[in-house]
Amino acid sequence: MSQTISKHGVIRALGAMSGTSMDGVDAAMVETDGHQIMGFGQSSYRAYSDAERDVLRAALGQWHGPDVDAAAEMVTFAHAEALSEFEEVDLIGFHGQTVAHEPRGRGTLQVGDGLGLAQALGRPVVWDFRSDDVAMGGEGAPLAPFFHFACAKWFGADRPLCFLNLGGVGNLTYVDPSFDGPEAPGALLAFDTGPANAPVDDLMQARLGLPMDRDGALARDGTVEMGALELFLAEPYFARMPPKSLDRNDFAEMIGLVKELNDADAVATLTGMCAAGVVQGMEHCPKPPSCVLVTGGGRHNPVLMEMLRVSLDCPVEPVEAVGLDGDMLEAQAFAYLAVRVARGLPTSCPGTTGVQALVGGGVVSSVSMDAVG
16 A cells, blocks of 8 residues: 555544543544545544553653653554554554643643554554644644534534533633534634533542543532532632643542532532533623534533523533534544645644744654655
């Protein structure tokens, strides 16, 4: 197979995402020219074992050392296993696993060996999507907004709307589809709203040995502690203007705010904190959105979704309402972004990450290391 990507036409790209929830590898196909979405294809999910999650947790917050090396090796192996079942792939977008994110300090670190993955799979791989953005003064996150813009065009949106991703961390993308392209000033605004599932997952694991509050069952039996919620909203992060981003562990002290509460009240309060961060973030939207489309694991939590619906002035629906796959949207995003990188197109802009100018980050690795057009 040729390792050179053509400058024009549709590319069959395979994206892979391992998010801050650290549950496993999502993989999904997208057919795109880097501008429009022509179609979506096969997808799959490869769960991490408990032992693999322990390897990732050991590396969180670290920048180098044996724990980071072990995480990088495990992530590369898991992705090679997950992606090997796909056929007729022209290009792979490999996000890797974020273990440290400090855009105003040491930078950002996603572990995983893109060149090793390219050699294992025999396909060109685009990876290290965030470093160039941070080097140019950006937050390095969120990176899905350019894809969200393409999705809005794909399903025919004609009014401003928001995509809300509720993974380990929550992030919001405001899209105005009246613009021709995502890089146009005013087309996009994006930022992290605050912690989402990560604190709930961590508390469930620590107290009950369970990976999550499945279907919000425990939160439904609890009561939100308003004092803890007010302390949470007093955090300086919420007063900062976007774009802005978070590391998974930036709000680790949230667990301390609920340590005296029983299990149900603690989980209900952490869930309420996630919703409150979103409500605060919505105030930054340039125009009132016509709807909020929710993606990520949080959309499966009916308690969290109801909290959002009663607090926001527009419909709140899972992205499936417009024909998208909320479990695979981020994997699809990195398939789409990989094509943009390979073709020299920007993947972030001042309105999405706060970067000083349009940036098309990413490293392209292939077995033969041929130039990518």
